[in-house]
Amino acid sequence: MTTSEEPPTGDQDSSEVQDSAEVRDSAEVRDSAEVQGPAQGQADGPTPPAPRRRGRPARTDAGDGPGARERILAAARAEFAERGYDKASIRGMARSAGVDPALVHHYFGPKERIFAAAVETAFAPALDAQAVVVQGPLDSAGERLTRFVLGLWEDPVTREPLLAIVRSAVANEAAAEVFRNLVYTRLMTRIAAELTATDAQLRSELAAAHLVGVIMLRHVIKIEPLASREIDQVVAMVAPAVQRHLTGDPAG
Secondary structure: OOOOOOOOOOOOOOOHHHHHHHHHHHHHHHHHHHHHHHOOOOOOOOOOHHHOOOOOOOHHHHHOOOOHHHHHHHHHHHHHHHHHHHOOHHHHHHHHHHHOOOHHHHOOHHHHHHHHHHHHHHHHHHHHHHHHHHOOOOOHHHHHHHHHHHHHHHHHHHHHHHHHHHHHHHHHHHHHHHHHHHHHHHHHHHHHHOOOOOOOOHHHHHHHHHHHHHHHHHHHHOOHHHHHEEEHHHHHHHHHHHHHHHHHOOOO
């Protein structure tokens, strides 16, 4: 027995019924076409694009290609320097690098890993401090280490990335943890391995603390007269204290 469609109720006007019927009919036609496939003898139309998958974005829309990783890393350093760790965003880094944000995740993962990569790149010149210590006798290592470390901060090319790291580390615990691990494992522990006196690790850390304190007052807080004093004079006054940390008699 064939039943007719119910007339529209007071809550449903005729246009709504018509729209609903058209949507339903369209869906039925589409479902039928999907099951049956193209009509016999009819040329297949263009294949619809496959749905986007999660993971690495397609090269055509991501800005991927030679140098993409380096562009992202450079953009990340600039973003951290300008906005600090807390306000830096992956979307902002991607925009500056001209890539899809998903590509940033692909290469580096979450923000703390991008920061770690940026820190390691910016901090790379300072990692030569161990070589500076062993370039000559230990009894003059304090002067060589002081001149080398403070000299990095006198050059704007190396100073600006380092300043960004320090500011982020001071303001954010996650950034501080990344910086702390790098300084400890890649710098202070290696310098300690070159010392012959007892408490080598503590000596290395005290020398680093002295130098970092001078750097903070001279370049971050900018307290006078330290901030504007000639670097040779600063090195001459700081180096004996650093030397004592490295090799001096704690009771002397």
